[in-house]
Amino acid sequence: MKHKKHPARFDRVLLIVIISLSLLGFLLMFDSSVIESYQTFGSPYALIRQQGLGLILGCIAFLGTFLIPPKFWIKFGKIGYIFGVLLLVLVFVPGIGVELNGAHRWLNAGFTLLQPIEIFKFLFIAAMARWFSEHQRIRPFLAVTAIPVILLLLQPDLGSTMLLVLIAVGMFFLAGGSLKKISLIGLSIIPLVLVAIFLSPYRLERMKTFLDPNYDPLGSSFHMRQAIVAIGGGGFFGKGIGNSSQKFSYVPETSTDSIFAIVGEELGFIGAFSLILGFGLFFWLVYKTAQHPDNSPEERLLVFGLLLWIAGQVILNLSAIVGLLPLTGVPLPFFSYGRSSLIMILFASGTILQIARQNK
Numbered sequence: 001m002k003h004k005k006h007p008a009r010f011d012r013v014l015l016i017v018i019i020s021l022s023l024l025g026f027l028l029m030f031d032s033s034v035i036e037s038y039q040t041f042g043s044p045y046a047l048i049r050q051q052g053l054g055l056i057l058g059c060i061a062f063l064g065t066f067l068i069p070p071k072f073w074i075k076f077g078k079i080g081y082i083f084g085v086l087l088l089v090l091v092f093v094p095g096i097g098v099e100l101n102g103a104h105r106w107l108n109a110g111f112t113l114l115q116p117i118e119i120f121k122f123l124f125i126a127a128m129a130r131w132f133s134e135h136q137r138i139r140p141f142l143a144v145t146a147i148p149v150i151l152l153l154l155q156p157d158l159g160s161t162m163l164l165v166l167i168a169v170g171m172f173f174l175a176g177g178s179l180k181k182i183s184l185i186g187l188s189i190i191p192l193v194l195v196a197i198f199l200s201p202y203r204l205e206r207m208k209t210f211l212d213p214n215y216d217p218l219g220s221s222f223h224m225r226q227a228i229v230a231i232g233g234g235g236f237f238g239k240g241i242g243n244s245s246q247k248f249s250y251v252p253e254t255s256t257d258s259i260f261a262i263v264g265e266e267l268g269f270i271g272a273f274s275l276i277l278g279f280g281l282f283f284w285l286v287y288k289t290a291q292h293p294d295n296s297p298e299e300r301l302l303v304f305g306l307l308l309w310i311a312g313q314v315i316l317n318l319s320a321i322v323g324l325l326p327l328t329g330v331p332l333p334f335f336s337y338g339r340s341s342l343i344m345i346l347f348a349s350g351t352i353l354q355i356a357r358q359n360k
Helices: 010-041 046-064 070-075 077-090 116-134 138-154 158-174 179-198 201-211 222-233 259-291 297-321 339-358
Strands: 097-100 103-108
Touching (some): 010 046, 010 259, 046 339, 070 116, 070 297, 070 339, 077 116, 077 138, 103 116, 116 138, 116 158, 116 297, 116 339, 138 158, 138 179, 158 297, 222 259, 222 297, 259 297, 259 339
Antiparallel strands (some): 097 103
8 A cells, every 4th residue: 555645735835934934034133133233243234144144055055955865964974973073072172163252162164153063963863863763772872972962061052962962862762762761861861960050150040040030130130031021022913023122232142042032022922923833834844754654764763853953942942031941042943143053954954855855
């Protein structure tokens, strides 16, 4: 009996959703970044020009996925993993790595700064797709996950660490890993996270802020409180595009971590909820792509891993902005400023679309 194929329009809908999120994200990022850009660079267009370069490179990466089949990344997953770990190590090498605000998260690529973790996410998922399709041995899995986790904590980047662990554990479960082993992984991670929080003053302050929003309202709690004020100020229909008052230095990082707060203020509940529905449609299409019976086990895990990555970032970002989680610094896919993030999100989306097209 033949499996039912996706309708011919399935991949077209996915393509339209990807383009829509990319263009909407670009426009809203410009709107949110005007004041921040002017105050930092003396021009309201500085950040959007840089993001425009990221969008162009992202579109090239998106089209490039149609030249390289997904099975290539799966086949050479181990080599990709080693290359990705090397990139994470290079951020600590003087002259190559770039330190900003006490964090070692970037590489000097000459014409731009490169954030290796964005590349590593894709390479890690491809390697795990190959690994888990063959076996689910717990000790090697913990070893290959612990290496990048330690490097990320040293940068430090707790948000990306949490996301990487989420991806790894999620793929392990979807590949057939036992719930007992997953529970043991979770129990082993908790002490590591607590140590990472208590050894870092700024992380500890963020945790105190999360537990008590009234703690230090003009200091560590300022970011979260102002983000919630912005969202609440938007009401049902919002103040209108360009009419945000909170982006005038009230909400920090309006073009990156806090962009959803400005969206909520200007577009209101209707606009913010529509954005969430757009992400929901994208996730559903990716889920249906992963579930297609013509996919090999490796392709299925690859798509599920990419879904965990993008959906995980969305959940972590939105939850932090509305106060359900501590602030983590995780960008909102397609929307937050960040060239490395945008390029790799579009690259991942292109890979998903390619698998959807081959299943027509």
